[in-house]
Amino acid sequence: MIYPWGDSRRYHAYSSYLKSLFGTRVQKLSLHAGFTCPNRDGRIGYGGCTYCDNSAFNPSYCDPSKSIVQQLEEGMAFHRWRYRKAVSYMAYFQAYTNTYAPLEQLRELYAEALSVPDVLGLVIGTRPDCVDDALLSFLAQLAETRYVMLEYGVESCNDRTLATVNRGHDFATSVRVLEKTRQYGLPAGIHLMFGLPDETPEEWLQWADLISSLPVSAVKFHQLQIIRNTPMAELYSQEPQRFHTFGFHEYIDFIVDFLERLNPEVMVERFAGEVPPRFLQVPAWELIRNERVVQVVESRLAERDTFQGRLFSLS
Numbered sequence: 001m002i003y004p005w006g007d008s009r010r011y012h013a014y015s016s017y018l019k020s021l022f023g024t025r026v027q028k029l030s031l032h033a034g035f036t037c038p039n040r041d042g043r044i045g046y047g048g049c050t051y052c053d054n055s056a057f058n059p060s061y062c063d064p065s066k067s068i069v070q071q072l073e074e075g076m077a078f079h080r081w082r083y084r085k086a087v088s089y090m091a092y093f094q095a096y097t098n099t100y101a102p103l104e105q106l107r108e109l110y111a112e113a114l115s116v117p118d119v120l121g122l123v124i125g126t127r128p129d130c131v132d133d134a135l136l137s138f139l140a141q142l143a144e145t146r147y148v149m150l151e152y153g154v155e156s157c158n159d160r161t162l163a164t165v166n167r168g169h170d171f172a173t174s175v176r177v178l179e180k181t182r183q184y185g186l187p188a189g190i191h192l193m194f195g196l197p198d199e200t201p202e203e204w205l206q207w208a209d210l211i212s213s214l215p216v217s218a219v220k221f222h223q224l225q226i227i228r229n230t231p232m233a234e235l236y237s238q239e240p241q242r243f244h245t246f247g248f249h250e251y252i253d254f255i256v257d258f259l260e261r262l263n264p265e266v267m268v269e270r271f272a273g274e275v276p277p278r279f280l281q282v283p284a285w286e287l288i289r290n291e292r293v294v295q296v297v298e299s300r301l302a303e304r305d306t307f308q309g310r311l312f313s314l315s
């Protein structure tokens, strides 16, 4: 069967979209461009989000003491060795808040990334409260000739949770930035986290309906991974009853439930986080590579004879 997104996969895979757009497999290369975060330096808050430890998800070649070009070249070498198949790349400004600098400085950093052969475009990770019209206008211009995507840390649709984890913004801020990004014609990806305190799987399933109604191009899901020595780890050790931590197969079934409700137009980029176990206080599961998680989700969709959007309806 061919699904509305044009292939036989049971969910709308972002990787398949990129492959059809560029005619080749596309690998994102993470960068640490030396940014900090306004939720750490006091402009918005101090201490950061209570679960955050950027070192837990930065590959080793991501080192701000190296230039953008050097990080990209080392990333390409690593991925050629690991995957053998990747031939084109996206520069992924991942660590911290990658729009948190004057526009002139951002222009230079993004241009440096785009100057590297085989880099097709940019994916820029940031907070929903850290982009403005001047930046979006510049990026929209850039997107006339290169691929440009914004990636926003939405994390939760619940304002009470966002306050509990010290995000420093509310959900309405996320909605506003998504609408604004769409006005500039740019694709927007979002991160959602399942497992933050006092939330439940029933609530997360309702988010599928909410996200489906927003101008979201792609979504990345993460199960909460509680990283050692963070305030979240402290809260977990004091009040574990406030957390729903998924077992692996329970999580896969939850993801399938979520996909069934999700708008088929929303692409899915990843299903789970991959923090190395040495960083984790609560390793709900051993490290399971993203490729493997994709296989298990696809098998489960087939076993349940279902697909993304099966229960979605425009209301």
Ligand code: SF4
Pocket: 037, 038, 039, 040, 047, 048, 049, 052, 053, 054, 095, 096, 097, 127, 153, 167
């Ligand atoms: S906004 Fe991002 S980088 Fe900043 S503290 Fe939160 S998770 Fe960490």
